[in-house]
Amino acid sequence: MAGANQTQVTEFVFLGFSHILQGQAFLFLAFLTVYLVTLLGNCLILTLIVLDPQLHSPMYFFLGHLSFLDMCYSSVTLPKILVNFLRQRQTISYRECMAQMFFLMSCAGAESSLLTVMAFDRYTAICKPLHYTKILSRGVCISLATVSWLWAIMGSAVQSSLVTNVSFCGDNQIHHIFCDAPPLLKIACSDTYISEMALHTASVIMGSIPFLLILISYIYILLAILRIRSDTGRRKAFSTCAAHLVVVVIYFGMGNLNYNRPRAGYSLEVDTLVSALYCILTPMLNPLIYSLRNQDVRGTLRRALGHHKKDNASPRAQTGVD
Structure with missing residues (x-):
């Protein structure tokens, strides 16, 4: 963090909730509920994938990574927000802010990469079903998941360096609810033009390449589905892609709204709402979408709950006594 030696600012103040004078306790409970649901939902899916042999396939291998990532994603921002509500001081130190920004961008990059890999998985399953197990060994x-994480970390390191190299010497009020590159560059006291252009270019590359690959995959998937003659086959093919497609639309749609909307005409309240939807609610929605749309996940959960109820209702069955 070389920029820390060049700045007089030791902490930042979040203004995202400054307009809400009443209802701090309600917001704390709301964010705490979202955080707990996110952790429990994703942890449940991850546990089912690990324990059920029927879910030991490439599709659920990547879904497990996505669930783990969503837990990390929400843990980057929500604990600090909850602590600030308890302290009633919306502040963060310089070093904590830079670390939060780095991990936030790492999670964002990893999510877009994993969604791309999951689109390739669906493409292989539908367009090349006879070679599915051979292609996705x-x-x-493991290699695709590793590359996704490394791609995200490298991209985040580049973008974070653009922010840590500017100076913060006066204004320390961030018009946001957590540390992110665009609002930080707005309050820098040094020239940020080159950093902003480089950051925008890096963000476009990190976001556009995965989205373009997903779009190409679904074009081939759609063409393959249209060639299926039976309605049952088409519905089955569509159902295998539905949950992933919904997550892709929500994630990239909210990401585009969060980072690429015009600056003029948006208030602090709108910025706060969009940021909360993108970085806080999306990780909570993913397990709900997959559990509601995926028959295998629902079936595994029913079997697990049914077995648990049976064990509780008939302890003699565990010993084999009739």
């Missing part, structure tokens, strides 16, 4: 799946 265990080694290939």
